[in-house]
Each structure stands twice: as C-alpha cells, then as structure tokens.
Amino acid sequence: MTASSLAGLLTLTPIDVTADPATANSPAGARPAPAVFYRAVIDPVFTIGPKVHGGTLQMLSAHAAVEALAATRDDVADVADVAGAHDLVPVATSSSFLSAPDPGEVTLAVTIRKAGRRVSVVDVDVEQNGRTQVSSSITVSSPDPRGGSYTGDLALRALATEPDSGAVEVRNSPIGEVMHLHDALELWVDSTSIPFARGETGEPVTRLWTRPRDADPDTAFAILAGDISMPVVMNIGRFGWAPTMQLTTYVRRLPAPGWLRIQASSSEIGDGWFEEDHLIIDSLGEVVAQSRQLALLPQ
Template structure:
C-alpha cells in the first residue's frame, strides 16, 4: 500500500537502519541498530523514524503530518516487531496506530513505544504562509562546534553522534566545558553525517537528535522521553537544517522541550513538543 519514495530504501545508513520488512498484513520486522544509541539506550527520534516508515508502508498516504508517541520502556539494540493498524483512510488524510515490541529473555513481548499518526501528501499543500515565526539566531556553521571540538565522549556512550553532523551555536555549548548557561536552550545546524538530505521521515529523527536542553540547565545524564508529538509542515529543501530547542519549565523531575526545525530556504518545516524525565542527579 505504500506510496512515494518514503518506502524506498537508499544507500544512506539512516535508510538501512530504519528499514522494515513485511511479515504479514500490517506487521513488520525491524532491527534496532546500536549506532543510534545514547547512554546505551536507543534514541527516541530514531525509533520514531522506524515506526514512521512502517506507517508509511501501511497507510495510503506517503508523508507524516502529525505523529504522537508514548515511550513505554527503553528500547535496546536488536530485533523488533512493529504492528500497525489503519484507523481511518480518507481522501486527503489517513490515520494509523503502530506499536514496537521487543522480546524478553523468556520470549515475552515487551511493548516499547506506541504511536498514533496522521499522514497526508506534503506535495499537495498550498503555498500560502501566514506566520510570525522567524528562523533562530544561530552563528554561521563554520563558527559552531561539533563533537570533534568537545571534551571526552559522554559517559555511557553516544554512538548516535557518529551518524549525525551537529554544529552547536557557541551560546549553547557551555555545558560541554563545565559552564552551562542555565537557560535551557539548544541551537545548532543538523544533518546526517553521510550527507543524505533531510526528508519528512528523517525530520522525525531531527526533532530529538540534539543534545538535551537539560545539559544547559546544568544537569548531566540520560533524559528519557515520555511523550513526543511532532508536526511535519513542509518537505525540506536540500541542505543542513537549523534546529532550536527550548525548555521553559522543569518541575517535579520532568521538563518539556519545544523544537523548531528550519530548512535552508528559511521555512519552518517541523515542530515538536516532548515531555521528558530530567536526569537524576
């Protein structure tokens, strides 16, 4: 049932590592790669992209418009199975559900993440834009800092940084040298390390690919996502993305992160909000 290029697996590592193989109607096998982990857990945006690919296969429309995910337990590298269900298939939009499962040592299935998503065709959108949003103020990419410019790797591992090209604005890297700003902001340029241009599927990764804002709040450690809702607004133009993430409120051990993603044509192409657990100090 899949349409468009979303279901076509290319030569990019991202495409290979988000591949799904049909097992039965609406059921897909996947292999969660260890290359997309941080603090030994599989990254939430990468998981969202895998589920997004499976839903793109199952639904009659090609592109994610709105994807809401609840992360139930931490995923680990290895085999997984995705079960999808078509909730409604309309003329311009379709809605589906998907859950990703892994297996315990005794063979018991463990549900890791559950998604409800609406898909459509981004190519069919009108060109009308009325907005007060503006691209974030980020230093030129040559003045920003990548993982190669930082100190020692994150404790617990950060394999995902080898698959991404992240250049952080100097104003948001104080955490890396022991001087966090306390502002709860993270801004920078983002792309895939192998040069693959962004598309609607990879933007599901982009909204959760930057270092957590908790680092600039002076907190260190894993910041697990509880819930993440992403809106894909446009098909991005070729070139690096600019990502701005802010946290305004950390309370009761939880924080929110609001992300805006802009393309090289200065268009707001994706937005998200997530609730995450603050690192335990």
C-alpha cells in the same frame, strides 16, 4: 546499504506473525484488521548510551505507518482513490515510550485506524522480546507547500545556514561518547548556546545544525531531528539521564537540500518534569518540523 545508515534502518521486511515463531508472542488476534507487520533491525549507531534513540524509534514508526498505508491501499476502500500514497507524509506522530528497547531486531505492528482520502490515522507498536516498547499514533496526509500564510519572526533564521567556525562537532565532544548517531548523521552545536560546556549556566536554549551523512534531509529525517538535542536542562546544571515519556512531532513541509537548523528550548522546568520543544528550519529558512516532549528531570 547497511543498517547503520538511515536508508538501511528504514528497510522494512513484511512478516506474517502467525507463521513466524520469532513473533509468536505478538498479540495479532487482539488487533482490529487491517494490520501489517514488519521486521526492522536497529544498528547500535542509533543509540543514546546502550538504548535506542527515541527520535529514531519515532521516525521508524512513522515510516512503517506510511508504508503500510501504501501497501494496503488497494484493499482498503476508503483509501483506494488516493493518488500516490507514497507522496503522503506522517504530518503528526505522537509516541508514548513504555520502555527503552535495545538495538537489534524489532517488530512493528501496524494497525490502520482510518484510511481516508485526505487524512488517515495509523497506530504503530514497536515490539521487542514479546513486549510493546513504544506505542505511536500517526496522522498521514499531504504536507504544506512551501510558503505559508503566516510565519512568525523566527530568531533561528539568524543562525548561519551551516556550521560556522565556532561550532562544536558532537562527534569530537564528550557528548559524542554517549550519543552514537554521528556515524549516520552530522551534528554540530552552536557553542554560544551551551554554557554548560564552559562550566557556566544559562537559558535552557540550544541551537544545532544537522543533516544525514549519505543523503539530503527528508521528512523521515526531520522527525528524527525532532529529538536530536542533548537535554536543554544541562544549561541550568541538571545532568544525567532524562528519559522521554511522550513525544509529539509535526512535519510541516518537505525540507530543502542542505543543513537543518534546530532550536531546542524549554519554557517550564519543574521538580520532576520538563518539556522540551524543537523548532526545525531548512536551508531556505522554512519551518519543516516542530516537536514537543515531556521528559523526566535528571536526578
């Protein structure tokens, strides 16, 4: 499996920073124990322009948190009784983007803040060239089962369960020249939700379909999908780089096989900032993830 696939990207190599010259600048001594360090390689596929895609970095950080918790469960008294640590998922991931890393090798520095029987909290820093690029706090627990106590009237359920005849494949669009993830996943856009493509303006709401190319969607992919849309402010005529400053993603339940449907929207666009929300439902119409990010408005 290559690093250009999702499975390849999520292949983590445990490292000892005290013995590895390549990570000598990692401030391991400043972190409270228990800490775990991994090395990962991010393929250029997972980039927007020249920089690594934010949802990819959040997915990788959340994956490292669960891996580290499972790897240390025999050494951490509070989590020793947790059955099946790998059945736990990152139910909430909150990431601050300090800088934009380049594709290539990164170090993930993982600190377990709380290892509980039901809820654990793990911090993960993505480091490159001796600098922290992304800092995340991840809450790890059990996801909701299918079928909740209440679900609102979701307009997104009216969208076809897979791309229809009017859908636009990102791979074959001008956006595909900047968003390179299409080699690892399929991404189609509801053409009626991108008026900017017709030289028009409209509501900052975009609807999409996505799924991995080599597997069914899982919770890791749902996190990546929480940052998969082009900036919705393009619908009001604001084009250009819209760097994410903060992104929080909730995983609600395990997705069913098939396509994920996504609605990206904004309810408040200021002069300098805008928020963008992603609602993600699976092929059965159940909510599998929700995200909100704060980003700089393109200038």
